[in-house]
Amino acid sequence: xxxxxxxxxxxxxxxxxxLRARGIQIERLDRPYPEIQADRLDDVVEYAVDSLAAEVxxxxxxxxxGLFIEALGGFxxxxxxFAYRTIGAPGVLRLMEGVESPAxxxxxxxxxxxxxxTQLVRGACRGAIAREARGSGGFGFDPIFVxxxxxxxxxxxxxxxxxxxxxxxxxxxxxxxxxxxx
Amino acid sequence: xxxxxxxxxxxxxxxxxxLRARGIQIERLDRPYPEIQADRLDDVVEYAVDSLAAEVxxxxxxxxxGLFIEALGGFxxxxxxFAYRTIGAPGVLRLMEGVESPAxxxxxxxxxxxxxxTQLVRGACRGAIAREARGSGGFGFDPIFVxxxxxxxxxxxxxxxxxxxxxxxxxxxxxxxxxxxx
Numbered sequence: 001x002x003x004x005x006x007x008x009x010x011x012x013x014x015x016x017x018x019l020r021a022r023g024i025q026i027e028r029l030d031r032p033y034p035e036i037q038a039d040r041l042d043d044v045v046e047y048a049v050d051s052l053a054a055e056v057x058x059x060x061x062x063x064x065x066g067l068f069i070e071a072l073g074g075f076x077x078x079x080x081x082f083a084y085r086t087i088g089a090p091g092v093l094r095l096m097e098g099v100e101s102p103a104x105x106x107x108x109x110x111x112x113x114x115x116x117x118t119q120l121v122r123g124a125c126r127g128a129i130a131r132e133a134r135g136s137g138g139f140g141f142d143p144i145f146v147x148x149x150x151x152x153x154x155x156x157x158x159x160x161x162x163x164x165x166x167x168x169x170x171x172x173x174x175x176x177x178x179x180x181x182x
Numbered sequence: 183x184x185x186x187x188x189x190x191x192x193x194x195x196x197x198x199x200x201l202r203a204r205g206i207q208i209e210r211l212d213r214p215y216p217e218i219q220a221d222r223l224d225d226v227v228e229y230a231v232d233s234l235a236a237e238v239x240x241x242x243x244x245x246x247x248g249l250f251i252e253a254l255g256g257f258x259x260x261x262x263x264f265a266y267r268t269i270g271a272p273g274v275l276r277l278m279e280g281v282e283s284p285a286x287x288x289x290x291x292x293x294x295x296x297x298x299x300t301q302l303v304r305g306a307c308r309g310a311i312a313r314e315a316r317g318s319g320g321f322g323f324d325p326i327f328v329x330x331x332x333x334x335x336x337x338x339x340x341x342x343x344x345x346x347x348x349x350x351x352x353x354x355x356x357x358x359x360x361x362x363x364x
Contacts, residue, residue: 034229036216037261047216073268082221086254086255086258
């Protein structure tokens with residue numbers, strides 16, 4: 001059985017539910033791994049997979065996500081969780097004051113490893129930074145992100161609504177397609 | 183001869199000059215190494231040293247620095263160079279608008295490896311975030327950092343003035359003391 005290596009139980013719940021709905025069972029492997037500093041999620045995920053491949057048997061995957069704001073040169077990007085813990089949503093809203101374009105995207109990269117090779121699958125969700133935080137669902141920057149074609153922030157959506165359009169939802173569906181296609 | 187592992191020529195120049203003034207010669211080893219995501223510079227430096235120790239012969243050291251702003255929960259900290267490349271000094275100044283305390287500190291951690299063991303030495307420089315950017319010397323966030331007891335920003339100082347009080351200067355002096363004391 002494929003294992004999702006993550007210390008984050010919420011993430012595991014979200015992804016395993018999405019895969020289960022497509023007939024794919026996964027297990028959780030709760031162990032940390034090194035996350036490097038890099039501008040691209042791809043590099044973080046590849047390094048993590050390489051580190052784990054030396055120590056973990058069988059097929060596994062890891063994932064990483066970030067919020068990339070165009071007007072801020074991709075900030076907070078790969079470092080979204082650090083930015084969330086320090087300046088938070090209020091800090092990001094302050095950085096957006098007077099900024100012309102609120103365009104942003106959430107991205108997820110999943111690194112799948114098995115039989116000696118690694119495959120990356122991706123999911124993205126384009127949208128915009130809201131003018132103020134709204135909603136109490138989700139986590140992280142969800143209250144300030146409005147996906148394209150929607151009036152609600154991620155934090156105002158139900159889990160199902162969010163999964164239907166979210167970066168992690170899209171990445172999980174891409175992973176399911178890979179697993180089902182072989 | 184001890185080698186300073188760094189891809190940054192300016193950093194090498196600064197540190198080697200400080201050590202040379204204390205009679206210590208070093209060489210540069212220009213090669214990249216993995217930098218992990220962590221909240222503390224110590225963790226970044228220890229991981230880098232461990233990675234390099236497996237591949238580099240002889241005695242060597244690496245360093246890492248960051249700007250930690252108290253009112254922003256330590257932001258941008260370990261990720262200062264990314265924050266500089268994305269939101270820059272204007273972004274940090276904006277985050278400080280209306281903030282009561284401008285207290286901040288620059289920190290450098292040097293990891294020295296030799297004879298199978300690693301030693302960390304540190305240097306810090308306490309100060310404050312300026313109200314606006316001033317000066318054209320130095321690099322990174324130097325134009326917005328005023329060291330304690332000074333009216334000038336790092337970017338308004340000569341290299342010698344800056345080295346006399348800076349985090350990296352203090353760390354290099356601590357390294358010299360370690361090397362001379364054995």
